[in-house]
Amino acid sequence: MRIAVIGAGAVGALIARELCRYEAEVILFEREPDVGWGVTKANSGIVHAGFHDEPGTVRARFCALGNALFPELAAELDIPFRRTGAYVLAFTKGEFSTLRELLVQGEANGVPGLEIHRREEVLAQEPWVNPEVVGGLWAPTVGITLPWELAIAATENALKNGLELHLSEPVVGIEVSRGRVRAVRTDRGRYPVDAAVNAAGLFADRIAQMAGLDGLFLHPRRGEYVLLDETTGSLVNAVLFPAPTPVSKGILVLPTVEGGLLLGPNARDLPSDAREATETTREGLEEVIAGAKHLVPGLPLHKTVKTFAGLRPESPQKDFVLGETKVARFYQAAAMRSPGLTAAPAVARWLAREIALAHGLREKGNFNPKRTRIPHPADLPEEEWARLIREDPRWGRIVCFCNRVTEGEIVEAIRRGARTLDGVKFRTRAGFGRCQGGFCTDRILAILARELGVAPWEVTARGGGSRMVLGEVRP
Amino acid sequence: MRVYAVDVLVIGAGAAGMAAAAAAAREGARTVLLERGERLGGVLEQCIHPGFGLHRYREELTGPEFAHRLRGELEDSGADVLTGITALEVFPDGPKVKAVSPRGLKAFSPKAVVWAAGARERPFGALRIPGTRPAGIFTAGLAQRLLDLEGFLPGKRAVILGSGDIGLIMARRLHLEGVEVAAVLEIQPFPGGLTRNVVQCLHDFGIPLLLSHTVAEVHGRERLTGITAVRVDEHRRPIPGTERHIEADTLILSVGLIPEVRPIEGLVALDPVNRGPRVNGWLQTEAPWLFAAGNCVAVFDLVDTVAELGERAGAAAARYAVGELPAGKKVPLVRGENVTALVPSYLDGAAEGARIYLRVPRPLEGVTVDLGGVVRRPVRVARPAEMIGITLDGDALSELSRREEIVVEVKRSG
Amino acid sequence: MSEKKLVCVSCPMGCELTVVLEGKEVVSVSGNRCPRGEEYARAEAVEPRRVLMTLVRVEGGMDRVVSVKTDRPIPLRLFPKAMERVRELSVKAPVTIGTVVEKDFLTTGANLIATRFAR
């Protein structure tokens, strides 16, 4: 049986990996030159506990399940995951009663360990929090992760287990006849398949239309962020939420797994066709800063390293759309807004089982769930770093000084599939430190050109026309 | 891991580090100089314009030529030089430095360390400019390396944000190489760089300089397609209605350098304005074995100053290594009116020959630099682009070092 | 009679100078606060000269380009022509600092010399 998965975000990559457990031929199509560059690239990276979602929703069910799967998954895929816990902070009586509602809701969703803490307890845990706080809902199972690393790791592991990956290859058509999926068409060819999974994130409605389905409508809801440098993360211990509003979980302050602080997101609904509107705005950034300062007044904003924005795939139903559709053998994991990242492992496992059961697929005996990350020698014991250097001296050449990334890591990232500057940056964190590549961009460019066997002016930041330099000054 | 014992270990082989290592070796100290790059010279190697060395060599040299002179002095001094090796950590206990290179990990246990790691550029993201994040946005130093060291053409039509000397020099370099420079934008009402550079980099080629302007928004998905320029008021707030679109595929940022202090950050106190370590007249930090010189202390505009301070730091480190560096009472220098960068942070009566460097926040005419009421130096015109250096004679030094603190200010004369 | 506005770069004052010219003859200089300003204006108004710094292609080496300068100032008005000429030139690696890349560059009497080593 041949199954196409459309979209290599966290959701599609994990589905592809789960399908590789079975006796099936799995092809993953991604329109971008790399995996994880859609919604998965720009979000809060929180592994939610599940108290924000109304009981009975698909979201609520898969969020709690996904959270429970994360520790094991993170260990298998060797990706960063840290259970920091979270506080929802109340500053008024009204907000304080919202905390109680969230607690009840969370317990109904099966979220363990929720407690309401008084002001003193909150401030003892989080001394930088606005002293006007009246109390907080403590959720110990909330964690943080690197979202794109999840997509990268799942894809790498799936590749090891037989996945066929097609990058830079957008799906442009789905052939359906007699009520059943027959083939997937891309800009490069036609692929006969026995089943297809739509995990195209913000573009899932377009893929659904290709299969002749209507009823899925998505529009982007933009969330903007401000990131502070790697010396600021210790200001807070847990993820800090304000009391939620009906539209969003509010503007947060949270530590990142890399040691920085992330502020955001706001929530702005955009027209349905603004699917690439990931620009930040003056008002948006001001809103983010005001919201974050409300939680933590003493933020060191002069340590900003960058701003960015992500687009939530919002649907009128406000819930995930999962499972088989009216078109036989056409499955969806769509409208995966927050907590889609958290839910992704559980959604992937469930959907792969559905497909396997429906088609009588057997599990492979030799599925290997383990993937190891690119070694980051600066974090390793000295003997191990020394051993790496003896094997290949490039592990001793620092390319990115801020994050201490070696040439060895960059070469390894390219070996694992990075083709662009962003591909290298997201895999190694080179250029992600406080100088944001001011020191290392030219070096990474040279290494990419050398390893890929292309001229430096053919290297792009992120594919397409995003060339870094245009040519030689003395051709 | 092998541990190497030396007298003085210098980290970073820019102008400051080369001068420091040469001076330490000349004092007779066993000196090792570490440089992470393959060549010595630091930023000098990428500054191919003339304007270096008028004070030190009485000649106008380009950056690489200045570096070449210093390399000669370094060679003659007998200091050992290691390249391709990055100092990763500096530990307080028994001065110890951990470094890595393609040859392996190394530890050094010097008696004194000179930190001379230069400065890094303030990145685009730090400005929180709204818009997209396309390719084609470079810090000036990166663009300079791509063009003048690597020989790449960074783009076809550029806008430069920031009119400091680096921005001005890049405007001229790009123009000469056939890149159209649409404009140089400066958020302040006055140019950041030297008048000479405004004239010879912009006026000479008809490149427009828009004062009180900044970039309000960046456009383009893959490669930059343009920016929105906007006029700002005296509080640097954009004035609505003054926006205008400028087409460009390249945006060059020259918005400031920040001293590199990463491995020593937690070790010694930093000055909040200079953003480098607080040092005394010997360029000695609050950890007595750790000295610092050059752009990692504060951002200097003249390499001649950097080399001079490097020498002072290197010689002092060598004396410290043999226990011969005199120490007196530390008197803090305190910023008064109109002072931004200020080096050193302390005076010490024993630090004979100390010079004080300071910068003003905006152009000022007919002013006097006042050091605790003891030294008064009239200055016809003071500009942010040029640091003011003041040498203290023995009398002034001994008078000042009896104080509890010394207020440094720049006041209207008379 | 024509008028030229200049900014004096001889010191940080940056006086705004006005030069009145009769053809190529300087009639008067005003706006200067010291004699150096007048001297500057007389030279600058008639024929501004600058050192040119740019790059020359390197052949048969690892470096693509080497930095060069004119060893004395050349007339600014020649810069466009100079850049055209520089694009045609190339040097063979290795290049040492000070190597003369072109003698009597554009018959200005200045030599174009390498300011860096190139491998």
Ligand SMILES: Cc1cc2nc3c(=O)[nH]c(=O)nc-3n(C[C@H](O)[C@H](O)[C@H](O)COP(=O)(O)OP(=O)(O)OC[C@H]3O[C@@H](n4cnc5c(N)ncnc54)[C@H](O)[C@@H]3O)c2cc1C
């Ligand atoms: C601001 C914001 C904050 C969030 N915070 C959190 C959070 O803290 N915790 C959490 O759990 N969730 C969070 N989410 C939600 C989470 O990010 C998403 O649910 C998750 O990333 C969705 O992953 P995905 O794989 O479905 O989508 P994507 O990552 O968008 O993947 C879809 C992929 O399909 C590709 N594609 C599209 N069209 C085609 C085509 N025609 N052919 C081939 N490929 C195609 C795209 O290029 C893309 O790579 C947040 C979302 C946003 C926007």
Ligand SMILES: Cc1cc2nc3c(=O)[nH]c(=O)nc-3n(C[C@H](O)[C@H](O)[C@H](O)COP(=O)(O)OP(=O)(O)OC[C@H]3O[C@@H](n4cnc5c(N)ncnc54)[C@H](O)[C@@H]3O)c2cc1C
């Ligand atoms: C574009 C530009 C134009 C300029 N123009 C002029 C001019 O016209 N005239 C003038 O007089 N001055 C000019 N200057 C100023 C002057 O060149 C600099 O102030 C001076 O060269 C700085 O020297 P430095 O040694 O402090 O720093 P750098 O030159 O930055 O040297 C620091 C060195 O330390 C190394 N290093 C850093 N960290 C480590 C580590 N952990 N381990 C090992 N090595 C490390 C770096 O690789 C680098 O080589 C200019 C500067 C710039 C950037």
Ligand code: SF4
């Ligand atoms: S005219 Fe004299 S005072 Fe004025 S800028 Fe020139 S040199 Fe300075």
